[in-house]
Amino acid sequence: MPLTGLEIYKLLPQTNCKECGFPTCLAFAMKLAAKQIELKACPYVSEESKVKLEAASAPPIRLVELSGSDGVLKVGNETVLFRHEKTFYNKPGLFLRVRDNDGAEQVKRKAAEAAEFKVDYVGINLALDGFAIEASSGDPATFAATVSAVRAVSQKPLILIAPSADLAKAGLQAAAGTRPLIYAADASNWQAMSVVAKEHKAPLAVRGESLDQLAELTQSLTQTGLEELVIDPAVSGHLDSLDRLTAIRRLALKKAFRPLGFPIITFPGADPKADQTLLAAEQIAKYAGLVILESFEPASLYPLLVLRQNIYTDPQKPIQVQPGLYEINSPDAQAPLMVTTNFSITYFAVANEVEGSGWPAWLVVTDAEGMSVLTAWAAGKFDAARIGKAVKGCSVESKLEHRKLIIPGQVAVLSGELEEELPGWQIMVGPREAVDIGAFLKAMWVK
Amino acid sequence: MPIELPVEKWAGKVREVTIGATSDQGGTRARTLTIGGEAALPYLLREGALPHRTALAIEVRERKPEDWSPLLYKAWGAAMADPAEWAKAAEAAGAELIFLVLAAVGPDGGKNTAQNARQTVRKVLGATGLPLAVIGPGQADLDNELIVAVAEEAKGERLLIGTCEDKNYRTIVAAAMANDHLVQSKTPMDVNLSKQLVILIHDMGMPLERIMMDPTTGALGYGIEYGYSVMERLRLAALQGDSMTQQPLLVTPGEEAWKVKESKVGEGVPAAWGDWERRALEWEAVTASTLIHAGADLVVLRHPDTLRRLRAMLDDLTQPAKAA
Numbered sequence: 001m002p003l004t005g006l007e008i009y010k011l012l013p014q015t016n017c018k019e020c021g022f023p024t025c026l027a028f029a030m031k032l033a034a035k036q037i038e039l040k041a042c043p044y045v046s047e048e049s050k051v052k053l054e055a056a057s058a059p060p061i062r063l064v065e066l067s068g069s070d071g072v073l074k075v076g077n078e079t080v081l082f083r084h085e086k087t088f089y090n091k092p093g094l095f096l097r098v099r100d101n102d103g104a105e106q107v108k109r110k111a112a113e114a115a116e117f118k119v120d121y122v123g124i125n126l127a128l129d130g131f132a133i134e135a136s137s138g139d140p141a142t143f144a145a146t147v148s149a150v151r152a153v154s155q156k157p158l159i160l161i162a163p164s165a166d167l168a169k170a171g172l173q174a175a176a177g178t179r180p181l182i183y184a185a186d187a188s189n190w191q192a193m194s195v196v197a198k199e200h201k202a203p204l205a206v207r208g209e210s211l212d213q214l215a216e217l218t219q220s221l222t223q224t225g226l227e228e229l230v231i232d233p234a235v236s237g238h239l240d241s242l243d244r245l246t247a248i249r250r251l252a253l254k255k256a257f258r259p260l261g262f263p264i265i266t267f268p269g270a271d272p273k274a275d276q277t278l279l280a281a282e283q284i285a286k287y288a289g290l291v292i293l294e295s296f297e298p299a300s301l302y303p304l305l306v307l308r309q310n311i312y313t314d315p316q317k318p319i320q321v322q323p324g325l326y327e328i329n330s331p332d333a334q335a336p337l338m339v340t341t342n343f344s345i346t347y348f349a350v351a352n353e354v355e356g357s358g359w360p361a362w363l364v365v366t367d368a369e370g371m372s373v374l375t376a377w378a379a380g381k382f383d384a385a386r387i388g389k390a391v392k393g394c395s396v397e398s399k400l401e402h403r404k405l406i407i408p409g410q411v412a413v414l415s416g417e418l419e420e421e422l423p424g425w426q427i428m429v430g431p432r433e434a435v436d437i438g439a440f441l442k443a444m445w446v447k
Numbered sequence: 448m449p450i451e452l453p454v455e456k457w458a459g460k461v462r463e464v465t466i467g468a469t470s471d472q473g474g475t476r477a478r479t480l481t482i483g484g485e486a487a488l489p490y491l492l493r494e495g496a497l498p499h500r501t502a503l504a505i506e507v508r509e510r511k512p513e514d515w516s517p518l519l520y521k522a523w524g525a526a527m528a529d530p531a532e533w534a535k536a537a538e539a540a541g542a543e544l545i546f547l548v549l550a551a552v553g554p555d556g557g558k559n560t561a562q563n564a565r566q567t568v569r570k571v572l573g574a575t576g577l578p579l580a581v582i583g584p585g586q587a588d589l590d591n592e593l594i595v596a597v598a599e600e601a602k603g604e605r606l607l608i609g610t611c612e613d614k615n616y617r618t619i620v621a622a623a624m625a626n627d628h629l630v631q632s633k634t635p636m637d638v639n640l641s642k643q644l645v646i647l648i649h650d651m652g653m654p655l656e657r658i659m660m661d662p663t664t665g666a667l668g669y670g671i672e673y674g675y676s677v678m679e680r681l682r683l684a685a686l687q688g689d690s691m692t693q694q695p696l697l698v699t700p701g702e703e704a705w706k707v708k709e710s711k712v713g714e715g716v717p718a719a720w721g722d723w724e725r726r727a728l729e730w731e732a733v734t735a736s737t738l739i740h741a742g743a744d745l746v747v748l749r750h751p752d753t754l755r756r757l758r759a760m761l762d763d764l765t766q767p768a769k770a771a
Contacts, residue, residue, distance in 0.1 A: 299721030
């Protein structure tokens, strides 16, 4: 539970020495409560107070870091139940499970294909986060060889699915130089797993069939000195997942219940009867930190990666592009002129469509405060005055021989007002959806 | 020591709304559809009553659309040529409501007429025993003309009619009140606008038990996060007791998901997008399932396979909870 300014003040020396740069200890306490300064700015705070303050400022859901030979993945550290309350911070990692008894060569091929997968979404590169390698053979040498085979084709972070300390050790040796997650400690092996995790300074996953059991295990493990834990409540199906992942998130955030204040790992496709995509989608929105997929299927991975991106977008800061004039496919003085808003999803939908259609075109992007066409129009941020100003302001007139402006079909109603705003211009009503731009230009644009 | 699970206590709940009327109730429907009534966040069963699960509707067009994805023509085939056949196929696919959208253009190529709209609705009512929503083509004057006629034609059937928007709701609301129907109150992704239009419609004398809120949504990748958060906020407000946000939520993920490039086209897209049909179906299903988790009470879909998958998900979500 975060402390208030007054609670912090009680733990400070209360001498108003000003060495922290603030006039009083109370002013410093207020800054600390707002997380605008660090405690170390106070040279006289007692050790006892320091321990208390640090414990109180620890995040309710532990941050856990995995690293591959290239790239770091951070999960956890979430502070809200609903994204509109602030934002969700660390996107859940999406991993592909491979099994060592499929043979190193086959695993290598599969991993190579999945590791190469990347897709561009509104200028953001989306990809799988790593591989969960399972020691299903039960043989340390086979497991180590498979870990090496995956590392030969991918530098992404790893999860080592090893039911015993010996297997975990073999995997960790093969993964040397990286920071994989060990999966998993349970009621039968947690002591041995804890030793291995500590020795390799690796994060450890904990599996428990009930929340009570899980909390007991994490408490035992934190007492051995381990801090970076990931929890697996062994959920099955949509209801069970929603129920228990919500309970864990609420316990951590609202009750400051430390034993379950860790990122959650899920296996949405482990039950062959499950609809892996829909269960993974639920878990991305509702509180998973690591999601392990059973199969690599671009047509399913792409929508899940996009969903993750959407849910984890900061609602306070809509993703925007710079307003102004954009040139697509080297337009000349006869090329069509279009207008849209600066909401990045809108901009990319339009720009990609025009680019793909092969038409050279000019695109005026207005400052609609990062809203889509219809939302901006409803909010008065994409009206005739704003569009007129943007067209005049970007001096596109001097680049054109024609005076024709294509507006989005959603705001056809603006045509009349725009003709008044831009005297001498012909306003053309374009399609409602970006996907129809190519067909529209083919049918309607005459040079 | 067993962990005490945190359970939220809510002051309010969502209103129950019933669409359709059986012969005892002055209509001709074989069954009615009741949605809403939740006293908890979506599918958190230990928290409060969830008397009705999310209902799944299929969108049927009065005239076969010309610009839909080829995958949808493949799914419905010849039935799309006739709204009555299409509605039958949708019922066979498991739809709980037929969401009939009227055409702007009539069979002769001219503007659609009230007479056509009456005939279409009569035909669809004859072809299926499911409750019906009838929505105008989306042009204010024509919507009013067609929907008023439909409301009279189907008096007593308790249709869900629309679209009521802030610039055009009075005529449709009046027609619904005069003929015992319900209305769809649609606003562009904003909590306050949603609430405000419900107030305006209610001020005309429409009972709240006959208003559904459509907060508008975007497809996955095309603004779903805005619709998602507006729905979560509306539902939280409803549970906290804000009366004018307690209407059940209707969303149209089918329409949204099937107009984006990822579903619509199979060629000229990056290879990393994967198999077209699978991707398109995932797009609709992920859009819809995510909105169900945000509180949707009625989702309108386009593809029968999506309906089947969502029904399986809802079956799972409504099983008695396993002890945590």
